[in-house]
Amino acid sequence: SQQGEEDPQALSIQEGENATMNCSYKTSINNLQWYRQNSGRGLVHLILIRSNEREKHSGRLRVTLDTSKKSSSLLITASRAADTASYFCATDGGITGGFKTIFGAGTRLFVKA
Amino acid sequence: EAQVTQNPRYLITVTGKKLTVTCSQNMNHEYMSWYRQDPGLGLRQIYYSMNVEVTDKGDVPEGYKVSRKEKRNFPLILESPSPNQTSLYFCASSFQGSLYEQYFGPGTRLTVT
Numbered sequence: 001s002q003q004g005e006e007d008p009q010a011l012s013i014q015e016g017e018n019a020t021m022n023c024s025y026k027t028s029i030n031n032l033q034w035y036r037q038n039s040g041r042g043l044v045h046l047i048l049i050r051s052n053e054r055e056k057h058s059g060r061l062r063v064t065l066d067t068s069k070k071s072s073s074l075l076i077t078a079s080r081a082a083d084t085a086s087y088f089c090a091t092d093g094g095i096t097g098g099f100k101t102i103f104g105a106g107t108r109l110f111v112k113a
Numbered sequence: 114e115a116q117v118t119q120n121p122r123y124l125i126t127v128t129g130k131k132l133t134v135t136c137s138q139n140m141n142h143e144y145m146s147w148y149r150q151d152p153g154l155g156l157r158q159i160y161y162s163m164n165v166e167v168t169d170k171g172d173v174p175e176g177y178k179v180s181r182k183e184k185r186n187f188p189l190i191l192e193s194p195s196p197n198q199t200s201l202y203f204c205a206s207s208f209q210g211s212l213y214e215q216y217f218g219p220g221t222r223l224t225v226t
Binding site for chain 2: 033043045090091092093098100101103104105
């Protein structure tokens with residue numbers, strides 16, 4: 001069963017603009033992660049946020065987590081053409097799911113130069 | 114170089130012909146996992162392994178087998194492939210389960226005719 005669901009499915013912006021992607025999940029989690037995938041290649045880990053954290057930064061990335069709403073957002077500031085990729089959130093299985101990893105369907109980001 | 118390798122990268126086969134996709138990691142990770150990626154569905158977990166001789170089902174295990182006889186290797190076996198197993202497959206590993214970032218292999222594109 002899919003737990004993480006990203007919104008929007010696709011996003012097209014101009015270089016220099018900010019991009020925001022959202023992720024919702026259904027059950028309690030221990031952590032939430034964001035990954036990036038370039039065009040059918042392997043996923044690359046971006047950032048991990050634990051359930052007791054509310055916000056985390058890494059370079060131009062900012063991730064927030066709202067466990068009461070079971071949602072997270074990924075903000076990419078000052079986007080570049082090289083940020084064009086698909087972005088996925090992933091959660092652990094929580095209390096019932098053990099060490100499963102559950103990915104959402106992803107957001108496709110296109111940054112126009 | 115720390116990496117996850119998969120072989121083969123591309124495979125075209127016929128229905129019912131047993132095949133194995135190999136996965137190996139050189140990071141001494143305890144956790145390894147297999148995913149399939151289909152358009153619009155994101156990544157779905159097939160099987161995962163917490164350590165040698167310890168495996169568990171993900172969300173879509175039907176039609177697949179795995180084994181973990183050595184810490185570094187986690188092969189995916191399709192005993193009797195069917196066309197609905199045509200997909201892009203990824204192997205991943207992490208230090209300790211879905212609570213840590215996962216490192217992904219480059220993917221294996223499988224076509225079953």
